[in-house]
Amino acid sequence: MLRLICFFFLTTLLLGCDPGQPSDSVDIDDFYPSGAAEPLTQREFDQLSPEDQYMVANKALSMMQKGIPVDEFFDISNGIDTLVIRENNFINDLRLDLRTSMSPVNKNAINDVIYGVNEQGLPDDNLAKYYFRRQEDEPRLLPLAQIMEYPVSRDMFAVWIAHFLANTILFSPAYEMESTDEVDILRVHDYLETKVLNGAPVRQIVLDFLPNISRWRVSRSAENHALEAYELYLGLFDTAEDSRKGGIACQEYYLKGADAGYQLAKTPFENTIPQTILEKYVVTSCQDLYTVIANHPLLMLRVTEVIANYFLDGLSSDRRLAVIEAIVNSGAVTFEDIFKGLLFSKAYLLDTERPISYENNLFSMLDRLRADRLGGGFYNENIFNAVAGGSFLTNRQENMKGMGWATSEYKIGRPPIVPMDAMSFANYHKAMREQLLGKPNVWDGGGERWNDQSPYQNHLGLVYEGYDNDDADADINNYKIRDDIAAMNLEQFFDYLFLTTLARRASAVEVADLQQYFIDNQSSWVRNPDDAGIYFVRDTSQEEVAEAVFDYISRLPEFYYQKAIN
């Protein structure tokens, strides 16, 4: 009852605080764990320094492959020396957004843009914003497009949760296996997204997933189906005898071979002899086994543990365990509960310092850089192929596959600790440096595009006000420097770039050395109008200066980390 009252109170409060929030309805309760998983409150957030608030905001958003630009978080119309926070209710608003459903009309409209739909309502590749190129790539690339295009909302949250879970050992469709195919990716993702949107409890989702053909295509035999159920959902790894008995309970099921399309088949020979598993549970049928797994006391701990290991890499094992137990003991029921418990926890937002994946870093940075998703280089209509490493652009290594974190690929899911071995990291660094930061057309806001239907026309960029292909002088000067950027001196411009990418200002040493570099080597890019030692960027050279500063920033280890405050 208390939780219900809190819900109404908070809902009213939040809606009252931000009447301008998009549409449509508030669907479900929120989740506030206690103890070691205690969430960061708005008040605590407000007490952080402006830079730290911006860092924390992007830490929360980047986990969901989102970001917020400096000029959206701060009001920089009067400069950047004193940071004025534009958004003063970030935490509460984010919570509200994640509870707020998109209207079906909005959702359909966005998907129409992604897919391309003609006037007759039929798919038309020529009108599609993104190309998936190969049909088999679509199931694993589409969620990335939806996460990017949907506004922060419950619908986006559900897609992201499904994407996250489909990349863990819990629900991976294991595309690397011969017995699986792209339909399994589609099936698993759709199943998870639908269940999450319906508010299904974790236990129900596991119960209903165990008989799914996509689970069987990974486990492939009755005994291994039981063994993997114990491992995946209960965290029990020494179950030879229990697996044998579980296999007996499921003995009528088998997976057909390649020629038969790896279909799940059944014989009439159901087991009739009760089997005792896990020392106390008696099962006779496969459904009995599923029921034991789904209702087992270890299930919620195990599931939370798997998810937490991705969020909290870098925290001590003791802290991690305490957070996991706090979330479970606080009554988490759904995946939304678990993810919100982790996402808003102080343990994650303030205390965790860990490598951020290319996927999270890149997509968040695209938002923070005000990027044109169709701007050029890797990041064009094929952006998701380029990022995920689909069947297109296969000669490239600078993608999730080349970084050991491929999408919906591995049987055991992505490793919770982002791979940072020499080659994975080299690919990561190269992708961020040479395909994002080194491609001004992606982020400067001045890229001219052949497509006069581009959604990025008049899209505010990091430097320019956007471009306009309808401009009569389109080939000459169809874009101009943003007023707030033009007003910055060189040091302020450095701060703007550093805040955008690192959530901190440039240090005194960095300002001095970078300024000297430009004076000595790129003097045509800077000017010193009054000889008073205060340098400015020469008109229209902001793009070049930014590119050079980004080259430096790309070499900083912190650029590849989510940072802690404490």
Place this chain on the structure above:
Amino acid sequence: MKRRQFLKSIGVLGSRVTIPAGLTFGSLPNLAVAANIDYTSVGFSNAAMPRNNANQVIMPQVINIFLYGGPSELAGNLTNIVDIEDNSQNSYRTKFNDDNFLESTAAGGQVTANGFWQDAGGAEMETLLSNSDMSIYRTMLKQKSPTRSHRESIFMSQKGTVDIELTPGIGTRLATFMREYRSNFEGRRLADGTTIGTLEDLVLPFVSFEGETNAFALDPNNPLDVRLRANTLNEAFDNPYNRNSLFGDATQFAIADSAFDALVEKTQTALNYATRYPKAYDGFIARGELVDEIGQLQTAAKTALPTGANYPNNTFANRVKAAVTLALHNPSSFYITVGDGLGSWDDHNNGVERYPDRMQNVMQTMQAAMAHINGFTANTRATDNIVINVYGDFGRLVNLNGSNGWDHANNQNLYTFGGEGLPGRTLGQVVGETHRVGLSKDNNQFTMPIGIDAKGQGIANTYHFEPMALAATTYRYFGAQNTQPLTASPVFGETGDDPIDGLTT
């Protein structure tokens, strides 16, 4: 203590329905932190190290090929096939559509002279065996922790201990051992006659061709200099380590490159990058070191191969070829890991269709690798210091299940190749005898060393060893006198292992 007993002893399993506060399965990693490894009690002796033609001690090189998923042992062990056929739920003769399946090759069947599976690489194995390029051990058995879990089995094999949580891998233990005994290594000759300067100046001493691997998991209790950690390469020796110019010409870029790197040096000291962001920090150091090395390897990879080095055309073979190329051209690559490439060996289903061809691919690759090594003459370097080991997570059940595959088991084969220059290493051997155990027509049928029953009880009257013994063997090649401290499992109260008989002194 077995893992399950361990779980029970701390109350995780048993009859409890509710989980005691503060103690869940998730807490196991915390409890299972191994005690510090006592390197001082290992000791050093060069008696087991290889020697060159001038009888000078040189450094060994080991390539560890891990077949993820755990391949069936049947390719290398059909000695029990008649008994297996009699008791399997599904008939091998029927499923493989070969009435003579159980017969010897002389009689038109699949069983070779040494009990290999003819069409599953058996023909190649016979050649490798008769050429003394290979030995096979049929009884690598986990008794200290007889788990059938992939995770635990992989970790155990790649870390060389039962203490698998937050503990270092074999490569890291080896590197740390070398560091602790550096005076025994610095000044030591490599296979090409050159000598080691300081350990930290070695070129690519530890390399993975499989991305991150537990074989190089770091020791949280004993940090290792980044230059003694593993680097990752791929089979094409791709070079993502270079930086292209983002703006300006080559001269302008060189100036910017230098200026920005100098500023990074200042910043990383001021902001304590090495401690706060160690993985990216180390990644940049590796990048700087590898950017030039890769070019030389790309050139080496284009060298014509010796006669007989006919690698199949698949990812697995390409990786093995790259690993051998690296070992031959860079004798300071001491421990190299290779994995994957032929798809998972987790053949719960469809093994009938997929297994024989892939095992044949493995053995054809090994034939090519041995021809590559034995035929290499450049720099007059020794090549009999290179050892290649092939094995996986575990063996599989021998009952053909309803999905035409084999589920997880325990006992497995170790295929070991080359390295005939290592003292005490004898090739051309078939070691270990097995028998089938388990109830007839039950899925849970598997092989065990003769004398040991289905429950792991009894006294074996054939040689067998733990996977940790393979780690011990590797350490011994590099001079570890007492391998027990390196393979012990204090959390589980298990002592360490000695090297495998017949593979070292």
